[in-house]
Amino acid sequence: MTRPIILGLTGSIGMGKSTVAAMFAAQGVPVFDADAEVRAMQGPGGELLPEIEAAFPGTTAPEGVLRDKLGAVVFADRDELARLEVLIHPAVGRRREAFLIEHAAAPLAVFDIPLLFEKGGAERVDAVVVVSAPAEVQRERVLARDGMTPEKFAQILALQLPDATKRSRADHVIDTGVSLEETEAAVSALVARLTTPPGDTGGPPSSPLR
Numbered sequence: 001m002t003r004p005i006i007l008g009l010t011g012s013i014g015m016g017k018s019t020v021a022a023m024f025a026a027q028g029v030p031v032f033d034a035d036a037e038v039r040a041m042q043g044p045g046g047e048l049l050p051e052i053e054a055a056f057p058g059t060t061a062p063e064g065v066l067r068d069k070l071g072a073v074v075f076a077d078r079d080e081l082a083r084l085e086v087l088i089h090p091a092v093g094r095r096r097e098a099f100l101i102e103h104a105a106a107p108l109a110v111f112d113i114p115l116l117f118e119k120g121g122a123e124r125v126d127a128v129v130v131v132s133a134p135a136e137v138q139r140e141r142v143l144a145r146d147g148m149t150p151e152k153f154a155q156i157l158a159l160q161l162p163d164a165t166k167r168s169r170a171d172h173v174i175d176t177g178v179s180l181e182e183t184e185a186a187v188s189a190l191v192a193r194l195t196t197p198p199g200d201t202g203g204p205p206s207s208p209l210r
């Protein structure tokens with residue numbers, strides 16, 4: 001079966017993954033949004049609700065997962081988070097396979113996966129793009145969000161690999177501490193580089209993905 005070149009898009013909380021994912025989509029690149037898939041499966045009538053309710057009683061309602069309630073339990077305790085993840089990750093994997101079948105003919109596809117490095121998904125992609133901005137920019141963005149507190153931000157950061165580690169493992173880093181226009185130009189340049197067959201531009205052959 002043919003399949004696209006798969007670009008894993010990741011980055012720590014508030015670094016601009018969603019914004020950059022939208023920029024890839026605007027360039028016509030199919031994007032698999034792991035968070036959106038999880039939210040859909042946790043929403044009204046979502047397939048994960050019965051299992052989550054059984055494992056974490058009182059954290060779901062007919063309208064879906066009570067995110068604040070479930071978040072308070074799992075972000076404070078890694079073992080609880082691991083219990084939630086084993087319910088969620090296989091279902092995300094099935095959705096990802098379906099996405100690849102749907103977009104088998106595309107030259108390039110993006111997997112937007114917040115925890116790509118933390119959960120070992122980096123081996124399933126051809127190259128990794130990390131979005132990154134200075135820590136103070138990240139902090140400002142995150143603390144401006146509704147319902148976010150310095151404590152919750154600290155808890156979430158502690159669950160994620162440091163930004164510097166992510167950058168060091170990336171094949172490509174996209175700077176989101178600059179203007180949206182500059183970030184958009186970096187996304188376009190990367191798409192062009194990855195989708196132009198070697199020799200097409202008369203320039204040097206493109207380097208291998210890894």
Ligand SMILES: CC(C)(COP(=O)(O)OP(=O)(O)OC[C@H]1O[C@@H](n2cnc3c(N)ncnc32)[C@H](O)[C@@H]1O)[C@@H](O)C(=O)NCCC(=O)NCCS
Nearest residue numbers: 013034035038067068070071074085088092114115156159
């Ligand atoms: C517990 C839930 C309901 C709380 O929802 P809430 O809307 O309050 O937070 P949200 O989902 O926006 O996450 C906030 C931040 O926490 C980070 N985060 C979410 N899940 C995890 C996790 N398993 N490990 C580390 N960080 C996480 C996200 O990257 C994000 O930056 C939700 O985060 C969840 O279901 N998490 C587990 C699912 C998961 O592992 N998702 C990752 C993508 S596959």
Ligand SMILES: Nc1ncnc2c1ncn2[C@@H]1O[C@H](COP(=O)(O)OP(=O)(O)OP(=O)(O)O)[C@@H](O)[C@H]1O
Nearest residue numbers: 012013014015016017018019176177178179180183
């Ligand atoms: N150059 C830039 N690139 C990306 N985002 C930018 C840039 N400049 C400003 N921003 C703003 O920063 C914010 C980034 O938020 P976004 O939701 O994309 O982050 P995220 O990494 O997906 O967050 P989370 O991991 O919490 O879901 C947006 O409000 C966006 O408009």
